[in-house]
Amino acid sequence: GAVVSQHPSRVICKSGTSVKIECRSLDFQATTMFWYRQFPKQSLMLMATSNEGSKATYEQGVEKDKFLINHASLTLSTLTVTSAHPEDSSFYICSAGVRQFRGQYFGAGTRLSVL
Amino acid sequence: AQSVTQLDSHVSVSEGTPVLLRCNYSSSYSPSLFWYVQHPNKGLQLLLKYTSAATLVKGINGFEAEFKKSETSFHLTKPSAHMSDAAEYFCVVKDTGNQFYFGTGTSLTVIP
Numbered sequence: 001g002a003v004v005s006q007h008p009s010r011v012i013c014k015s016g017t018s019v020k021i022e023c024r025s026l027d028f029q030a031t032t033m034f035w036y037r038q039f040p041k042q043s044l045m046l047m048a049t050s051n052e053g054s055k056a057t058y059e060q061g062v063e064k065d066k067f068l069i070n071h072a073s074l075t076l077s078t079l080t081v082t083s084a085h086p087e088d089s090s091f092y093i094c095s096a097g098v099r100q101f102r103g104q105y106f107g108a109g110t111r112l113s114v115l
Numbered sequence: 116a117q118s119v120t121q122l123d124s125h126v127s128v129s130e131g132t133p134v135l136l137r138c139n140y141s142s143s144y145s146p147s148l149f150w151y152v153q154h155p156n157k158g159l160q161l162l163l164k165y166t167s168a169a170t171l172v173k174g175i176n177g178f179e180a181e182f183k184k185s186e187t188s189f190h191l192t193k194p195s196a197h198m199s200d201a202a203e204y205f206c207v208v209k210d211t212g213n214q215f216y217f218g219t220g221t222s223l224t225v226i227p
């Protein structure tokens with residue numbers, strides 16, 4: 001089956017630093033990639049949708065300048081948390097969609113802890 | 116507009132007994148519906164999906180769900196719970212624009 005690789009699985013960083021999370025579709029071309037954030041005891045919240053070669057579409061309330069998304073190719077999307085602060089600590093999950101498939105393939109997620 | 120309601124935030128069952136995780140949805144169109152499972156510190160895993168074919172959908176690990184349009188429900192069931200089933204379960208509805216809407220999740224505890 002389709003595999004989405006998300007890296008790193010866990011990252012601990014100091015406040016003020018930037019962190020980049022990669023999401024790769026390993027054996028298929030993803031027309032669309034999604035980035036989610038999961039708060040403790042809450043469901044996933046969609047942060048942004050990105051299509052290859054175009055700017056990401058951010059959900060209301062998500063800061064574009066803080067959460068930079070790049071979808072450079074059909075197999076790679078990156079999320080950069082800029083100037084991270086402790087309140088950015090969360091579980092971030094990416095997923096990849098294929099146009100003909102009515103579903104998404106999820107990465108394993110990245111646990112970000114900002115000290 | 117689409118929305119998903121998972122009626123129980125937490126369900127606890129004894130090992131070997133049936134599992135029922137409830138999900139109701141609202142959708143303006145004929146929806147696509149999914150159940151995902153998330154084990155601790157793991158990513159989401161697709162259990163099963165309904166896409167307007169058979170109303171009773173069989174998934175992995177013995178789970179199944181029945182789409183009931185009249186009740187706008189898509190409850191997840193399993194005849195006999197196993198310890199490894201302890202996890203967080205998410206009911207998800209997808210609209211025609213490829214937007215996914217997640218329920219708040221149900222935490223399943225399996226008691227030995």
